[in-house]
Amino acid sequence: VGGNSLNGALDVTPLLACKTLSVFDSDASVRLIAYTNNASDLPSLPPALRKRTLDVEWKEEATFAKQMQRDRQVKKMKVLAIGFQPRHFGAMAQLLCASGTLEMIVYKESMALSPEMLKDFSIVLVHPTKEGKLQELRIATKKLPIVVVGNSATYADAASRCLRKGARCFIPEPLTERTAMSIRSLAQQFARTQKNVIVGRTAPQPVQTQEKAKKMVIDFEEMRMKYEGRNGRIKETPRQRLEESALGMLAQRKRGPLQREDFSPVATLCGLPACGGEILYDAVVRFAETDGVDERNASEVGVSKELLMKFWNERLRHFDAETRLFNILCGPNSNLASEENMKVGCIHGHMIPLSPKHGEQRLLTIL
The missing domain is CATH 3.40.50.2300 (Response regulator)
Structure with missing residues (x-):
């Protein structure tokens, strides 16, 4: 029973008959109970239980039999x-x-x-x-x-x-x-297949194990504040310095602007799925067009090394993988979350914008 988290007491009465029991592992916080005919003349505990002697609570066997009789409702x-x-x-x-x-x-x-x-x-x-x-x-x-x-x-x-x-x-x-x-x-x-026949102990009350999916309304602004706040930032780590160096080398080896098809390894280096390369490329282009960056034609000629590193420093460097994904998908000026106070209905892990921009229905699945 080691490792189990038990809410009630553990009845170790059957173990009293195991005189040579040498190993018994249970959580120290679990209360042990043992029943005996004569509480004044306690039986000896097996070796495995002797170290838990003070934790064992002794009770009269008669009280146990009465409790068992109350719990047992046998129908012939x-x-x-x-x-x-x-x-x-x-x-x-x-x-x-x-x-x-x-x-x-x-x-x-x-x-x-x-x-x-x-x-x-x-x-x-x-x-x-x-x-x-x-x-x-x-x-x-x-x-x-x-x-x-x-x-x-x-x-x-x-x-x-x-x-x-x-x-x-x-x-x-x-x-x-x-x-x-x-x-x-x-x-x-x-x-056993009949509900009107009770065999042995009474069956536990039926417990509902599955609930109908509940619809939730989430405020994107509230989510953005959560991820852009102090909790989303992480301390500088050696991985970030290596990541910065690797991104610079990757962009330099290209010997020119990075195109959409070049962003799969970039996404991998940033700790994102490789399939998110195109989304990352779009995010960098939006960053160039709307955040005061000089490269206004990034969507036409591609992403330069300087633009990529500026985007990485501002949007990715100090954030964990989950926050990075949020910043790319739903950051400022994103088509998925550009409308102020946009609400989404969450159904089975899917986020469906109820008021999408330009009247176009989009479906965002967070994997």
Whole structure:
């Protein structure tokens, strides 16, 4: 149980029987509980628990049994027996009901084999002489397991017909402990699928694990303030100095303005996806056209080394990768967020501008 974060106490009573237990790892903040018959005469702890002696809270076993009884709501599974003689029925009931989880009920002709009547049963045992009842049972219920129990030598043909009519299996008489266990297992498997039958501990209350997508309204100005504020900036690191040097060498090796197709390695050097090269190129061009940079014709001739480094210093240098992506996609003068106080609806990770510029609908997916 090491590494688990438990909200309640941990019952270590079963470990008291492991006298040679040498390894036990659990969070030190987890409270341990152990139950004993005599709290005044505490049993010895195994070696692995001795270092946690002071953390173990001892309780009387009687209180544990009462609590278990309160939590446990067992409803016996009902077995419908059709066509059996009283002497055979008694022997079957003794074997099947030995565990205390089954309750045998004898079918009477006055009973109507209706869905309402059969919904309380977990299994039906039919004698081969009552094979005519199989059709009524299958009309009333499609899933309730039906088991044919009879003498294999005397009723071989009848048993074969019963199996063709929808019986689950044939079990020879007399029943044994093994065949009785098979019948109980079939009943338990069916009972677990029924909401009206409670087996063992009470099932926990249903918890909703999936919620319908909620629509949110996000203010772009508020987001921009978040990323352009103090929290978005990071301290100078060796990576930034290497990045600056690598960008300068890349632009110098080109021996001319960088074009749109040259920006994939630039995006990679800036810690962005390579597929974002074209978006980065557009951002640099907008920067040249709207931020007072002398190169007004960057969109025609390309991006020079000086323009690239100026953009990197102002928009990328002091920001982490997430803020850099935001500055490129939604920075000032961006087509995606140029309208003041633009709102977007976020649905499943997609940002859909509700008031896009120039009336053009755009879809921005943040990956």
